[in-house]
Amino acid sequence: MLKFIVLAAILLAGYCVQGADSVLSKRASRLPSCRSKLMDAPTDWITMEDPCTEKMREQIQTEFVASMTYLAMGAYFAQDTVNRPGFAKMFFESASEERQHAIKIIGYLLMRGKLTSDVGQLIRDPQPLGSTYSSGADALKNALILEASVTRKITEMAKVCETEFEKVNATGHFERTMNDYHLVDWLTGDFLNEQYEGQRDLAGKLSTLNKMMESHGALGEFLFDKKLLNGNSV
Numbered sequence: 001m002l003k004f005i006v007l008a009a010i011l012l013a014g015y016c017v018q019g020a021d022s023v024l025s026k027r028a029s030r031l032p033s034c035r036s037k038l039m040d041a042p043t044d045w046i047t048m049e050d051p052c053t054e055k056m057r058e059q060i061q062t063e064f065v066a067s068m069t070y071l072a073m074g075a076y077f078a079q080d081t082v083n084r085p086g087f088a089k090m091f092f093e094s095a096s097e098e099r100q101h102a103i104k105i106i107g108y109l110l111m112r113g114k115l116t117s118d119v120g121q122l123i124r125d126p127q128p129l130g131s132t133y134s135s136g137a138d139a140l141k142n143a144l145i146l147e148a149s150v151t152r153k154i155t156e157m158a159k160v161c162e163t164e165f166e167k168v169n170a171t172g173h174f175e176r177t178m179n180d181y182h183l184v185d186w187l188t189g190d191f192l193n194e195q196y197e198g199q200r201d202l203a204g205k206l207s208t209l210n211k212m213m214e215s216h217g218a219l220g221e222f223l224f225d226k227k228l229l230n231g232n233s234v
């Protein structure tokens, strides 16, 4: 009996996953829909304004592009012909951090009731911004440029989210929107803080690497890579 229940559950789950476009669609269409019905709940608590929400959604894509860019950097330095495991480790870790940033923003939108539609449009085929680098210093420089552009986007987003404007409300009257204090505080206190610390870290690393290469050439990059691999501060 238990086997039958498990089998039935697996088959039903299979129908849900396959969807209407599959070869099983005809049979699946005769089954009850697996999609949960959206509840008719009050929406007074949902107070994020559309321009701000749109910026947050765009930022999710930006974070995934950053993640892919660091993933490509990590893969570049990990390949046998380049073989800089310290750089590879650092960039693979950065890729994970950027992915976590995207997840944090998704979590914030969920908390504010602003992720109820077009969820599938949040991530649109993110491509890395580069795939080859002439040296470790070149990659660090590119990473710093990338982080500066992300910082600008977060700053612009905070500006949009704190800007008050007139809009027509549900009763057809004009009303003034409010500065989204909580979101702006979250962006500036959490995200921007991490951005500034990350930028300073990259700038410092680039400076140290350039000095080591000035005095020791390729050996300088080799030693710098060893320090990155061992988690030493550089």
Ligand SMILES: [Fe+2]
Residues within 6 Å of the ligand: 063, 066, 097, 098, 101, 150
């Ligand atoms: Fe990020």
